[in-house]
Amino acid sequence: MKRFYREAAAVEGAVGWHVALDGRLVKTQGGNVLALPNEAMAGLLAAEWAAQGEKLDPRGFSMRDLADYAIDVVATDRAAVVAALMRYAETDTLCYRADPDEPLWKRQQAVWEPLLAACETREGLRLQRVSGVIHRAQDADALAVLGARLEALDPFTLAALTTLASLAASLVIGLAALEPEADGEALWNAANLEEDWQAELWGRDWEAEERREKRKTDFLAAMRFAGARAA
Numbered sequence: 001m002k003r004f005y006r007e008a009a010a011v012e013g014a015v016g017w018h019v020a021l022d023g024r025l026v027k028t029q030g031g032n033v034l035a036l037p038n039e040a041m042a043g044l045l046a047a048e049w050a051a052q053g054e055k056l057d058p059r060g061f062s063m064r065d066l067a068d069y070a071i072d073v074v075a076t077d078r079a080a081v082v083a084a085l086m087r088y089a090e091t092d093t094l095c096y097r098a099d100p101d102e103p104l105w106k107r108q109q110a111v112w113e114p115l116l117a118a119c120e121t122r123e124g125l126r127l128q129r130v131s132g133v134i135h136r137a138q139d140a141d142a143l144a145v146l147g148a149r150l151e152a153l154d155p156f157t158l159a160a161l162t163t164l165a166s167l168a169a170s171l172v173i174g175l176a177a178l179e180p181e182a183d184g185e186a187l188w189n190a191a192n193l194e195e196d197w198q199a200e201l202w203g204r205d206w207e208a209e210e211r212r213e214k215r216k217t218d219f220l221a222a223m224r225f226a227g228a229r230a231a
Contacts (some may be wrong), residue, residue: 001055001056002054002055002056003052003053003054003055003056004021005021005022005024005049006022007021007022007050008020008021008046008047008049008050009046010039010042010043010045010046011025011042012039013025013035015033015035016035016036016037016038017035017036017037017038017039017041017042018033018034018035018036018042019034019036019042019045019046019049020046021049026045026049028067028068028071028072029065029068029072030068030071030072032071032072033071034067034068034071035071036067036156037154037156037229038228038229038231040228040229040231041063041067041156041225041228041229041231043228044063044224044225044228045063045064045067047063048060048061048062048063048064049064062217062218062221062222062225063221063224063225066156066159066160066163066221066222066225067156067159067225069159069162070155070156070158070159071155073159074155074156074158074159074162075155078155078158081158081162082147082150082151082158084162085150085158085161085162085165085171085174086143086146086147086150086171088165088166088169088170088171088174089138089143089146089171090137090138090143091135092127092169092170092171092172093168093169093170093173093191093194094112094115094116094170094172094173094190095116095127095128095129095130095138095172096130096132096133097109097112097129097130097131098131098132099131099132100131104194104197105131107193107197108193111189111190111193112190112193115172115173115176115187115190116129116172118176119172119175119176122175122179123145123146123149123175124145125141125142125145125146126139126142127139127142127172146171149175154229156225156226156229157178157226157229157230159225160178160222160223160225160226160229161174161175161177161178161222161226163218163219163221163222164177164178164219164222164223164226167191167215167218167219167222168187168188168190168191168219169191170191173187173190173191177219177222177223177226178226178230180227180230182223184219184220184223187219188216188219188220191219192212195208195212
């Protein structure tokens, strides 16, 4: 689609902040009012619209897509979104390790264990560690704590967390990414620890690397979106 506006701006309205294109307010892709919680988030979305060239590139709207998902999906079916996130808690990648006598286990212990321990301290729970890939159910009390944590989040944060947890295959990493001082690069590397281990053994594939960089971009974008919500 050809660019149809000259200026994009964040503007305050009666029900929050909005994005205006040449003075006209943008709606979500679902046709809802794009009402954002603060100026910081509206600024992120307005910057995306302003950065578009003569033709609109859908790949340049990661912030808009997150905001639309929060309004069109999360706000209308919050229970389904929380339930989907809880599935990552039940099978969190960081809880499944190699056997202790394998070299990979040492790296998992060095990188994953501090993240898992920090989550347990922060959230007040205990998660089961598993050697191998056979599923072991997490304690009901721990899942209840995580469920309550997710229920307390607003739709915009839940939208960001959905992207973070799905890309990392880990709710633990997703929640860590919401922390104010979170190191996005370190968290992304932790999420890809096993992939990197395999690449060290067998070599890297450029197509896989390209896909990983795209996922990394989306992961860091979701962190910026969550950070704007917390601003």
